[in-house]
Amino acid sequence: MRRYLTFLGDCFRLSLVGDWRYHAWMTALTGVALGGLYAYCHQLVHGLVTTGMTDQVSWGMYIANFTYLVGLAAAAAMLVIPVYVYRNLHLHDVVIFGELLAVSVILMCLLFVTVDLGRPDRFHHLLLRFNFPMSMLTWDVIALNGYLLLNLHICGYLIYCAYCGRKPTRAFYIPFVFVAIAWAVSIHTVTAFLYVGLGGRPFWNSAIIAPRFLASAFAAGPAFIILTLQVVRHFTRHKVSNNALFTLRRIVQVALLINVFLLLCEVFTEFYADTRHVASAQYLFLGLHGHHALVPWIWTAVAMNLVATTLFMLPASRALNTLNVACVLTIVAIWIEKGMGLIIPAFVPSPLGEIVEYQPTLHETLICLGIWAFGLLVYTILVRVSVPVLAGDVTYARRRSTHPRADAAGPAAHGAAALNNAPTP
Amino acid sequence: MPGDDSHPAPGGTPDGGVPVSRRGFLAQGAAATAGLAALAAAMSPLRHLKDGDLPSAEEFLQKHYHEMTPADKERALNRIREQVRRRHGVTPTVSDPPPMDGVEFVYGLNISRCIGCRKCVHACVAENNLSRAPEIQYIRVLEMEKGSIDVESANHHYDSDQVPRPDKWYMPVQCHQCADPPCVKVCPVGATWQEPDGITVIDYDWCIGCRYCEAACPYWARRFNFAEPTIPPGQLNPHIAYLSNRPRQKGVMEKCTFCLHRTRVGRLPACVEVCPTGSRKFGNVLDPNSEVHFILKHKRVFVLKADVGTLPRFFYYFDERGSRYHEPIAPGPESGPLPEGA
Structure with a gap:
């Protein structure tokens, strides 16, 4: 228990330590979040x-972002x-x-749902009835x-084991990993069913929503991870091989193709039959x-989707610059398509x-930006803490040896030590 | 930058023994203070919260309608009476009339007669203490194109001083009190349910304001209080009930309740009472002598959007004879007698 508290304390200290770029980034995010x-x-x-919501359009940007982010949380499953x-x-x-991304993204999802509530003070009614x-x-x-919870457990357990310098017991996390894979599919399916189950909204009341949701999630999630891994590689000494990125590229390729195909199916069904x-x-x-x-938005998304799909299919996207462009296009295209493009037209x-x-409205936009900033803040901290711990730079044993009087010594020094080992731009 | 001063020089050996320098301590303190100040500034709009905006302990702990004991209910009604008296300056009669045994309410609307005057809309607003600003109305009257029942070609914003207009017909829509209501199904907290007499109600004190029911309703019958509802002084209807027309709060859903505070004690809904053309009929369908029973049995009846399968208790019907479309009130000499069965 004591060891666990020391662990949390060390994590907290680590999150405060970094070079000026880290501090500038964190300050900016904090500002936007505030x-x-x-x-x-x-x-x-x-x-x-x-x-900007009304009785006619009763869900807006909050639910749109929520929907998109549920998709992004799939990234973990696509790596696992x-x-x-x-x-x-x-x-x-x-x-x-x-997995850390999944944790931060799900936190953002929960925040987006909370800010959409008219009476957040009655949140406990959910538990009572x-x-x-x-x-x-x-x-x-x-x-x-x-x-x-699943992802918190898996990452928390692995990081804590590294901190204690022991090998993780497979029985304590492998079963959860497999449950989490199935669970990742379930979060999309259930979120899609949220909309699909409404008979009075023909735009949503279509069986293709859930599969489209999965396809676009499995494209946007790994695309986001491809970018993130390069950032991690750039700012820490954690090794990320190009092969890892190219494995993800293959996943995005397939997912994007399926996504475009499903879009085509939907557009054909709607427009050829031309019913009410x-x-x-x-x-x-x-x-x-x-x-x-919405017309300019959706055509931007369609164009970006097509360009991204083409880029991903071409050998050119084995060059990192092209790959990154394709990833950004994918992320933005799906944000439009699975966010505003899915919620508002219904x-x-x-x-x-x-x-x-x-x-x-401006207020609404500020709140959305604030939640995004908060999510990035959480993710940055999680990555910041986990890299040195997983690399074995910050462990309980080391802490005991350098600080016999654990809490009396300067707390930041230790984190700083870890940091000085860490950055390798 | 907290902790910066205790950094060992890059490349040097980590030395845990260096104490925090004074400058480092001051910098940390300044950063923490700035952070707290920014947080306080960010939360500053909360100072505009009024007394009534935050739930009192009693409101916070109030149970769901179905779990209240008679004593709990009495306390809740007293609290509502007190709040209305404070806010609106009148002492209301607050009741909670139960559904009557052997009663299932249905509504019939005669589209042969309706002239689209919107008197029902305004009577409903006054009776049910609907917010005037922002404006909330439970009834929406659609001006339809002759020969079409497609709501997409309807005019929602016609001028009601000019009605009835030639080649138009009028279709008022309000809550259809469905027997299989999708709005009830989707509510995550069970704040809305169907009563034994067929009326779907909301516990305004339980709703969390997620608006899922509003998305689920195929008849656009539910309304959300996007802001604090306002009723001008002196215009509050003081005869209020827990499940229907008591003043609502910001951030909750509301809907037509067939005026249950009236109909459960033997009166007609306000919209029925005010209708100048007699287009609106209301009653207990289980009573074989009721007007609605007769209408369902003998008239040409239809429900709007039967394809969504929610089994409305709100029926539209038309007259075979005596419609404003078939028989002019003062037939001119040139119009011959209508053939039998027109």
């Missing part, structure tokens, strides 16, 4: 009227499957960064929190009765045929 908190406090006082199922060793050393299994939202609460069903899709892709707020036209467009 900006979001400021806007949220406004929203608490005045209500959701500070957002090759390593633990197919014994791909290239990815073995980087799998933990996927949980409409399970009828409400898909309760399924999502279980799926997301379960995924968070098509109104929302028409609003999204072509505009409806002179309203076309509300336009309204069930009574009224067309009210949605325009996010």
